[in-house]
Amino acid sequence: MERLSTGWFGVIMEFEGVVVETSEETHRQAWLQVAEEFSFRKPLGQSLRRIKGVRDEVVVSRIFGWTHNPSVSRQVAQRKGEIYESIMGGRQLAAMLETRPFLETLKRYSIPVALATPLSESKVKEGLQRHNLAQYFDAVVTAEDSGSAEVEFYYAFAASKIQRPPIRCVVVGESNTSVEAAHELGMKCVVVTGTNPVFDFTGADLVVRNLSQLSFMNMKRLFAEESLVESKLNPLEDPARNQNADDVDDEDDYADDDDEGFQPMRGAAAFGGRW
The missing domain is CATH 3.40.50.1000 (HAD superfamily/HAD-like)
Structure with a gap:
């Protein structure tokens, strides 16, 4: 390559x-509602900011710390998903x-x-x-x-x-x-x-x-910084030749x-x- x-x-x-x-606010509402349904403590703002990109089951067990029982975590996550879809009301992102x-x-x-x-x-x-x-x-x-x-x-x-x-x-x-x-x-x-x-x-x-x-x-x-990698991997090659090739490469590939x-x-x- x-x-x-x-x-x-x-x-x-x-x-x-x-x-x-993003549907960040809808996710927040769903988490607050599921916390109330399961009588969990409501997540604070700091915790809610950490849930982006994390699976719901992991949010339940690791970020919110509601339970460490895998089956309960899946149940809570599934219910949160249902609440989320209900709040969305069929609206698509x-x-x-x-x-x-x-x-x-x-x-x-x-x-x-x-x-x-x-x-x-x-x-x-x-x-x-x-x-x-x-x-x-x-x-x-x-x-x-x-x-x-x-x-x-x-x-x-x-x-x-x-x-x-x-x-x-x-x-x-x-x-x-x-x-x-x-x-x-x-x-x-x-x-x-x-x-x-x-x-x-x-x-x-x-x-x-x-x-x-x-x-x-x-x-x-x-x-x-990757410009340093090739010379280390190919120490026997002429550095000047490599430099010239790099210059041509850059000009050809990115001129437009x-x-x-x-x-x-x-x-x-x-x-x-x-x-």
Whole structure:
């Protein structure tokens, strides 16, 4: 695989808050109602902020600490799902306006894309088909694929399905849970904040408001330090020749990328600019 050529890395995207709009408030209402039904203590705001991207059974047992009985956890999670659907009243989540153009860009550069989510396979595939987005994903990892309670499992399994090592993957998520799980595996992580404050995500490699601010060049820059890898793996090759080849590679592959507007925001430096 050519270094930093098209298809050199892979992208792993979350579903809610990235591909489709978030239903965070509806989830919150469902959790509060199920807590009342089962006479559990109501979750606090801090706990509710940690549940993004986590399977409902894991939320019950590990984050809220309501029970450590697996069968009870499944029962509570199932009831929460029923309440959620009831509150939604048949309304379906709309696709983010920026989703299709972003996926078209990845497809144009032949970058493999996986969808990783703790939601059920039927719910996710129904949403993808409704919005005509299924053709953009090379792999879909859902709750049915999970052999683990950890978010890292979804990302690792997604990486294997698109045949990219973790260090060559970029996770596009919406929470600090995404950041922690991605970094645990050695992956890069871009957070799509939406209306949330950007300073909540200082650990992310890149922070954007929406996918329209995430260009191909910005993702390429996340791997800037990879320029050191090839020379270490091929010590007998001429460094000057490698440098020249790299320059041509970059010019040919990315000359048509407009890279307009947004620039990467990393760490504390992310917050001294436009927001």
